[in-house]
Amino acid sequence: MEHSLKEFFDRALKEVSLDCTVFGFHEGELKVLLLRWKGIDGWSLPGGHILLDESVDDAANRILTQRTGLDDVFLQQFYTFGNVNRYVYHPEKELLEKMETTFGKGFFDGIIFRRVVSIGYLALVEFDQVQPTPDWFTDECRWWSLADVPHLLFDHNEMIDRALKALRQRIRNQPVGINLLPEKFTMPELQRLYETILGRQFDRRNFQKLLMSYDILERLDEKRIGAANKSPYLYRFVKEKYERAAAEGVSFTM
Known part of the structure; x- marks a missing residue:
């Protein structure tokens, strides 16, 4: 797994990533899809880096297909997150130390924990058709009710807030x-x-x-x-x- 993951990041843009706020509707509630990271018990939105040979939209579709099992997902860019201190929400050193305990010391050298601008995507999916699937970094992928979303890694709580505002704006015009x-x-x-x-x-x-x-x-x-x-x-x-x-x-x- 380490070898394939290293190869993936060699083919990826290092300073630009994307994060997806995936909304589903179930039993009268709006829910959001979250991932639990290995070794640190922290939660985040699905996301990842963009490969050098793919467009941003293609990267978003690839990531959403991997996380949900769906090929045809509604996606909309809604915001670009570029604060200088995006990682201040979870101290970089502390997070890196916890992750190296799981993946091995030096595994993330040159891969993460530099300044990264993230493109936010809003996704709407049919709840019952989704097959939540973790990625390399995570142990669990599951739905959370919006009212129960925990304190997330990085600035991902802000991402959900902005995605919900974008969805509310959309519903008034489309x-x-x-x-x-x-x-x-x-x-x-x-x-x-x-x-x-x-x-x-x-x-x-x-x-x-x-x-x-x-x-x-x-x-x-x-x-x-x-x-x-x-x-x-x-x-x-x-x-x-x-x-x-x-x-x-x-x-x-x-």
Whole structure:
């Protein structure tokens, strides 16, 4: 493993990396994917370096495929993190000593702990389709509810905060849901998604009227059997119309 990891970093840009805030929606909650690092019990967002022969977007897609098992992930650049002291959130020397205990002394010489600018990506995925997978540095990859996110390594708590703000801005100007909900869903489930992201509640009738006015939804001749609110109808997004609305923009004002 050491040999292949060294080779990887020989092929990577050393001063630029990327970090991905991966959001999923499950049981009425917005969740984020985190990794637990080996030997230090610290958590971070998925991320990594960009190879010399790939674009930034290709690197983000590669990393997300490796961490989630998905090939087609919605990705959006939302911020560039370039503070001079990005590692001040976790003392460099202390972190390096803990990692060398696990990987061996000198293993990280010339690889990390220099000034690195990170490009932040926002990813939206369907929760049940993700297969959380650790990387070289980590023992565990799993979902966390936003309310329970611990103190993360580096500036990754700030990354989540900024990613959530970017998602809230997006939902006001573009439709959201095709990457977060299953193929078939109820109107209450779609409304709960919007309410969770924006942190507020909406009138049921007004919400349905507004979302149907976008002409991106198809009501199916199927109902959610066993639901609490009298077996609501199922809906699905019409992909072509959804993509057109995303390109042209919508106005979510309630």
